[in-house]
Amino acid sequence: MLTLIQRRKKSNIRATARRVMSSKENVLSRLPVMSAKRPAASSNTSGGSGNTSGGSVESTGQPAQKKQRREAEPPRPRAALSTAPVCRPPAAAGVSRAPRATGAATVGAAPSRGVLRQNVVSVAPRGGARPAAAASSSNKAGAPGGAVAAAGGAVAGRRAGWDMRGKVTDMQAKLQSLQSRDRTAREESRELRGAAASAQQRTAQMAEELEGQRGQVAAYRGELAEVREELEREASERRGVQRELGGLQEAHRVVTALHDSQELELQAGRAKLLVQGSSLERLQASLELLQASLQQREQEVRLLQEAVGVQKDALHAGEMERRQLHNALQELKGNIRVFCRVRPLVGGGPSPHILLPADDNKALVLARSEESHVGRTGDTQKTYNFSFDRVFGPSASQQEVFEEISLLVQSALDGYNVCCFAYGQTGSGKTFTMEGGDSDAAVGVIPRAVQQVFLTAHTLGAQGWEFSFTASFVEVYNESLRDLLYAGKGGGKRPEHEIRKSAAGDISVTNLTYQKVATEGQVQNLIAVANQNRSTAQTTLNDRSSRSHSVFQLDIQGENAGRDVRCKSTLCLVDLAGSERVLKSQAQGERFKEMTAINGSLSNLGLVITALANKESHIPYRNSKLTYLLQSCLGGNSKTLMFVNIAPEPDSFGESLNSLRFASKVNDCFVGTASANKNKSSF
Numbered sequence: 001m002l003t004l005i006q007r008r009k010k011s012n013i014r015a016t017a018r019r020v021m022s023s024k025e026n027v028l029s030r031l032p033v034m035s036a037k038r039p040a041a042s043s044n045t046s047g048g049s050g051n052t053s054g055g056s057v058e059s060t061g062q063p064a065q066k067k068q069r070r071e072a073e074p075p076r077p078r079a080a081l082s083t084a085p086v087c088r089p090p091a092a093a094g095v096s097r098a099p100r101a102t103g104a105a106t107v108g109a110a111p112s113r114g115v116l117r118q119n120v121v122s123v124a125p126r127g128g129a130r131p132a133a134a135a136s137s138s139n140k141a142g143a144p145g146g147a148v149a150a151a152g153g154a155v156a157g158r159r160a161g162w163d164m165r166g167k168v169t170d171m172q173a174k175l176q177s178l179q180s181r182d183r184t185a186r187e188e189s190r191e192l193r194g195a196a197a198s199a200q201q202r203t204a205q206m207a208e209e210l211e212g213q214r215g216q217v218a219a220y221r222g223e224l225a226e227v228r229e230e231l232e233r234e235a236s237e238r239r240g241v242q243r244e245l246g247g248l249q250e251a252h253r254v255v256t257a258l259h260d261s262q263e264l265e266l267q268a269g270r271a272k273l274l275v276q277g278s279s280l281e282r283l284q285a286s287l288e289l290l291q292a293s294l295q296q297r298e299q300e301v302r303l304l305q306e307a308v309g310v311q312k313d314a315l316h317a318g319e320m321e322r323r324q325l326h327n328a329l330q331e332l333k334g335n336i337r338v339f340c341r342v343r344p345l346v347g348g349g350p351s352p353h354i355l356l357p358a359d360d361n362k363a364l365v366l367a368r369s370e371e372s373h374v375g376r377t378g379d380t381q382k383t384y385n386f387s388f389d390r391v392f393g394p395s396a397s398q399q400e401v402f403e404e405i406s407l408l409v410q411s412a413l414d415g416y417n418v419c420c421f422a423y424g425q426t427g428s429g430k431t432f433t434m435e436g437g438d439s440d441a442a443v444g445v446i447p448r449a450v451q452q453v454f455l456t457a458h459t460l461g462a463q464g465w466e467f468s469f470t471a472s473f474v475e476v477y478n479e480s481l482r483d484l485l486y487a488g489k490g491g492g493k494r495p496e497h498e499i500r501k502s503a504a505g506d507i508s509v510t511n512l513t514y515q516k517v518a519t520e521g522q523v524q525n526l527i528a529v530a531n532q533n534r535s536t537a538q539t540t541l542n543d544r545s546s547r548s549h550s551v552f553q554l555d556i557q558g559e560n561a562g563r564d565v566r567c568k569s570t571l572c573l574v575d576l577a578g579s580e581r582v583l584k585s586q587a588q589g590e591r592f593k594e595m596t597a598i599n600g601s602l603s604n605l606g607l608v609i610t611a612l613a614n615k616e617s618h619i620p621y622r623n624s625k626l627t628y629l630l631q632s633c634l635g636g637n638s639k640t641l642m643f644v645n646i647a648p649e650p651d652s653f654g655e656s657l658n659s660l661r662f663a664s665k666v667n668d669c670f671v672g673t674a675s676a677n678k679n680k681s682s683f
C-alpha cells in the first residue's frame with residue numbers, strides 16, 4: 001500500500017512537472033526571436049536566372065517577379081518575418097529557413113558588394129496574409145512581384161546614365177516599398193512586443209504556478225516524509241506485532257497441544273471414572289454386604305472374646321494349677337535329685353564292673369573281685385548297690401537325658417531357682433553331659449535348657465507373660481572367680497571379682513559381665529565366648545578346664561501385667577571340676593594346690609547339702625567360693641539336680657565308687673519344700 005501511495009504521489013509530481021515544462025515550451029515557442037537585430041533574409045540567387053525563393057529580389061521585369069514570387073512563396077500557416085538586406089551581390093549564398101509551425105523570423109543578408117545597396121525585408125505575418133500585402137506594396141512601388149528590381153539584378157536593370165527620370169522613379173518606388181516595409185515591420189514589432197509581454201506575463205504566471213507547484217511538491221515531500229516515517233513506524237510496529245503474533249502463535253500452539261493432551265487425559269480420566277464409578281457402585285454394594293457381615297462378625301467376635309476371656313481365665317487358672325501340680329510332682333520327686341550317667345567304654349563294649357539292671361533304671365551295681373582277707377578262699381565278688389532318681393547307661397542319648405531335666409527347666413520359668421551340676425572324676429563325661437558335642441544329637445543340657453526356656457517363654461507370652469533374661473558365665477579356679485564373658489584385652493589386668501549378697505538374699509559377683517539376652521542365639525554366642533576364654537587359659541600341661549568349676553547362670557524375670565503376677569528365678573548349670581582324690585593323683589606343687597581347692601569346694605558342697613538336709617542352723621555356704629556362688633540355688637526354694645558321671649574303665653573303679661557314695665549322700669538329703677519366688681498370694 002505504501003508503495004502504491006508513493007508511486008501515485010511521484011506520478012502526480014511528474015505530471016505536474018511535465019505540465020510546467022510544456023507550458024514553458026509553449027510560451028517559448030510562441031516568442032519571436034527578439035535577439036536578431038536584423039531580420040533574416042532569405043535569398044536564393046542562381047546566376048542570372050533571378051530565381052529567388054521567399055522574399056527574393058529579382059532583376060527581371062515586375063510581371064515576371066510577381067509571378068515568381070507567387071509561385072515561390074506558398075501560403076504560410078503562421079506569420080513569418082523575413083528580412084533580406086540587399087547589400088550583397090546575388091552570388092552570395094542565401095539562407096533559407098523552413099516555415100515553422102509556431103512562427104519564425106528569417107533574416108537574410110544581401111550581398112554587400114554592388115552599386116545598389118538595398119535592404120529587402122519580408123515579413124510574413126500570421127495567417128499568411130502578409131506576404132501578399134508585401135508583394136502588393138512592392139508592386140505599388142513599381143517593383144512587380146514584391147521584389148526590388150535593383151537587388152541582385154542591378155546589373156541587368158541598370159538604367160542608362162542619361163535616364164535620370166527613370167532612376168528617380170525607381171528610387172521613389174524603392175522608397176515607397178521600404179516605407180511600406182517599415183510600417184509593416186513596426187506593426188509586427190508591436191504585435192511581437194504584445195506577444196512578448198503576454199508571454200512574459202504567461203511566464204510569470206507559469207513561474208508562479210511552478211513556484212506554487214514546487215511548494216506543493218515540497219509539501220508533498222514533507223507529507224511523503226511523514227508518510228514514510230509513519231510507514232516506518234507502522235512497519236516497526238508491524239514487525240513487533242508480527243513478533244508478538246509469532247510468540248502468541250507459538251504459545252497458542254503449545255497451549256493447543258497441552259489442551260489436546262489434557263483433553264485426551266480428561267477423556268481417559270472420564271472413561272476411567274466411569275469404570276471406577278461402576279466399580280464403586282459394585283464395591284459399595286459389596287461394602288454394604290460386608291458391613292452387614294462385619295456387624296454380624298463383630299457380634300460373633302464379641303461373643304468369642306467373651307468366650308476367650310473366660311477361656312483365658314480358665315487357662316490362667318489351669319496354668320496356675322499346672323504349676324502347683326508340677327511343683328508338687330517335683331517335690332515328690334525331691335528338691336534334690338541325683339541322676340547317674342555312665343559313660344560308654346572307650347573302644348565300646350560293656351563295662352566289667354558296672355551292672356545296670358535291665359528292669360530298674362534307678363539302680364546301679366558296682367562289682368569288683370576282692371582277695372579274701374584270710375587268703376584261704378578264692379577272690380570274693382564285692383558289690384556296691386546304688387539307687388538314684390535315674391540311672392542312664394552308656395547308650396542313653398542326650399535327648400533322653402534332657403527329658404528328665406526339662407521338668408526342672410519348666411520349674412525355673414515357673415519362678416523356682418534351679419541348679420543342675422555335673423559331678424565326677426576327670427574324663428567321666430561331665431562336660432559332654434552339660435555342653436555336649438557339635439551335632440544336633442550331641443547337644444547337651446545347657447543349650448537344650450536355653451532352647452526350652454525361650455520356647456516356653458514365647459508360649460507363655462500368649463497368656464500375657466513377658467520375660468527378660470540376663471546371662472553370666474563364671475569360672476571358679478583355685479578359689480578365685482574369673483569372668484568367662486570378659487571382653488577386655490588379653491594383655492590387660494583382669495578385674496577382681498567378689499561375691500556379694502544383698503539384703504534380699506540375692507547373690508551377685510562384682511565386675512562380672514551380666515549380659516541381657518533375648519534369643520537363644522545370643523545365649524549360644526555367649527557360650528562360645530566362654531569356651532574361647534576357657535581354652536585360652538589352659539595349656540597342654542595344665543588342663544585347666546578339668547580343674548575348675550564353670551557356672552552358667554540365666555536370671556529369669558517374668559511378668560503377667562494383666563494378671564498382676566511377677567516371678568523371678570535363676571537357672572544355674574554347673575560343670576564341676578574333676579573329683580579325683582589328691583592321694584591318687586599324687587599331685588604336687590601347683591597341681592596339689594588345685595586338687596586341694598577342688599576337693600575342698602566339692603567336700604563343702606556335700607557339707608552344705610547335708611546341712612540343708614539336716615536343717616542345721618548354719619549352712620556353710622561361705623566355706624567355698626562354689627557354694628557361696630550357688631547359695632541361692634541350693635536349699636530354700638531351689639530345686640537341685642546332680643549328675644554323677646561315671647567312667648566305666650576298671651582303673652576308675654575307686655573314683656567311681658567315691659563319686660557314687662558322694663552322690664548317694666546327696667540323694668539321701670531332703671531339702672524341704674520349695675516355694676516359688678512370687679509376689680501374689682494366690683500363686
Ligand SMILES: Nc1ncnc2c1ncn2[C@@H]1O[C@H](COP(=O)(O)OP(=O)(O)OP(=O)(O)O)[C@@H](O)[C@H]1O
Pocket residue numbers: 342343344394424425426427428429430431432433545546547576577578645
Ligand atoms: N555319654 C557319652 N557318650 C559318648 N561319649 C562320651 C560320653 N560321655 C563322655 N564322652 C566322651 O568322653 C570324653 C571325656 O568326656 P568329658 O570331657 O565330658 O569328661 P569330663 O568329665 O568333662 O572331663 P574333665 O573333667 O576333664 O572336663 C570326651 O571325649 C567325651 O566326648
